[in-house]
Amino acid sequence: MHSNHYDIIIVGQGVCGTVLSSALILQGQKVLVIDDGSNKAASKIASGVINPVTGRRIVKTWQIDTVMPSAVRIYQELEKKLGTRIIKQCNIINFHASEQMQKAFEDRIAEDSTYLSRQPLPNTIAAAFEAPFGHTVIDPCWLIHLENLLHDWRQYLIEKNALLQDVFDFKKLDNKADQIIYDKYTANKIVFCEGAKGEDNPYFKQLPFAPNKGEALLVKIAGLDNSYIYKKAVSIVPWKDAVFWVGSNYEWNNNNDDPSLAFKEKTTAALNEWLQLPYQVVDHIAAVRPANIQRRPFVGMHPTFKNMGIFNGMGTKGCSLAPYFAEQMTEHILHQTPIDNEATIDRFHILA
Ligand SMILES: Cc1cc2nc3c(=O)[nH]c(=O)nc-3n(C[C@H](O)[C@H](O)[C@H](O)COP(=O)(O)OP(=O)(O)OC[C@H]3O[C@@H](n4cnc5c(N)ncnc54)[C@H](O)[C@@H]3O)c2cc1C
Structure with a gap:
């Protein structure tokens, strides 16, 4: 041929x-x-997170019991083939935004604890966040090094x-x-x-494509443990060394992939309220998700x-x-x- x-x-x-x-x-x-x-x-x-639960009722995401084991196997095979780090388990510490959300998580655990656990936080992590309504750990979550x-x-x-x-x-x-x-x-x-x-x-x-714009800040946070993902109004995801990915938003039918000042202001306001460690924004990125x-x-x-x-x-x-x-x-x-x-x-x- x-x-x-x-x-x-x-x-x-x-x-x-x-x-x-x-x-x-x-x-x-x-x-x-x-x-x-x-x-x-x-x-x-993208931050590269595989999170098996979603929404205010903390339901399993579509087909997660099928797609997550396949994803883990396939990324691990690629990791071996390419000799590079591609996937690691990185659980989400989900800080509850309100008493109501705290109760929703407790009710969900009482009914079905799949993918959720009540692990206590290491002291350094507890001290790094303002968290009056407690937390739940989402376990297992995976982080893909895209x-x-x-x-x-x-x-x-x-x-x-x-x-x-x-x-x-x-x-x-x-x-x-x-x-x-x-x-x-x-x-x-x-x-x-x-x-x-x-x-x-x-x-x-x-x-029926419906493009969905998302943005993130890349933020240096010295002293924050990078073996977890942290989630409240925004997610803080390990990116590289002391740099974390912080986002995101979901703007439907927006094809513009430029970073916006509005996102930066909203995200830094959320960080100021929640994160107790000093931080420095080092970059601001945006892209359009192929959604429908x-x-x-x-x-x-x-x-x-x-x-x-x-x-x-x-x-x-x-x-x-x-x-x-x-x-x-x-x-x-x-x-x-x-x-x-x-x-x-x-x-x-x-x-x-
Ligand atoms: C801010 C943000 C956060 C996200 N976080 C996550 C997350 O944590 N977990 C998760 O699972 N998903 C996340 N996503 C969604 C995820 O990024 C998408 O689901 C996924 O990347 C889509 O992959 P894709 O290959 O379809 O598209 P793309 O990644 O867009 O790849 C398409 C490729 O095709 C190329 N291309 C297009 N047209 C042409 C052409 N004419 N000629 C040559 N090349 C072309 C493009 O340049 C690109 O390289 C996030 C997305 C955003 C924006």
Whole structure:
């Protein structure tokens, strides 16, 4: 076969393109990943937390009992393959914002304590926060080192001649019934993992993307234990050495990825009220999450252009959802096995 021929072209190397290309390569597929290297990818701004519970009623997140074990296994396998740190257990100390929330957590523990525990705080942590309503530990939570994952996987692809750093240009795409032709490359199939940019994809723009902007401050906090994540009005997440990621907000239908003064002011006000240690803001970052109102992924092949697929729509939960659904998408591509009813794009009516 010609050296410019691939089984699958993947567009985008955020967390989705990374875990999908990895799953396909593990199944012996020859893959070319095309990515522009943008620093505004959601995966480069995300804190990388896998938190199994959500909301005021502290319910389990969608499919967490299935997707979390898969995510842990897949990131640990990648960690071994790449020889870099990618995943660590990092539980959340959830400080209750009110008496009401304290009671909600106590009621939830009495009813079902899965993923929750009442561990006492080490003195240094108790002294670092103003916490009149107590805390609950969310256990286990996981932290994905996205910078290492994306960088080291990219290096791996480069060494295998499987990475093209470029902006994918639809004008260079010719999708014949039996073959994809892109510039000087040919492939059996193409799968788009473009994150929020997927909204502009001419083949999949009918999917109900609802971009969701999020921001974070990178904050140096000397003396804060970086083996936990701390959560109240904002989350404080270990980032690098004494630097912590502090965020975030959720702005629906906002495609602007510039940091805003309003976010900075609101977040520093929340820190001033809560954190008892001195801190210094060293950076302010923002990106658009590839979300949708249903809060479910977009996974599958196009109903008309059957050699074109999408792996996107992970919203606020790319780190937990992408590894499990990458394996499902891989099986679907190779063996036509079904995709989860709530994640498949077959739930939408996509016209040619
Ligand atoms: C502030 C913030 C905090 C977050 N925190 C978490 C968290 O703690 N845990 C969690 O699970 N999720 C979190 N998320 C959500 C998470 O970031 C997303 O679910 C996930 O990163 C989406 O990954 P993706 O690969 O689909 O998209 P992206 O990361 O956006 O990757 C898409 C890639 O495709 C490339 N691309 C797009 N179009 C083209 C083109 N035409 N040509 C070439 N390349 C192209 C982009 O440059 C990019 O590299 C957070 C998001 C934000 C913004």
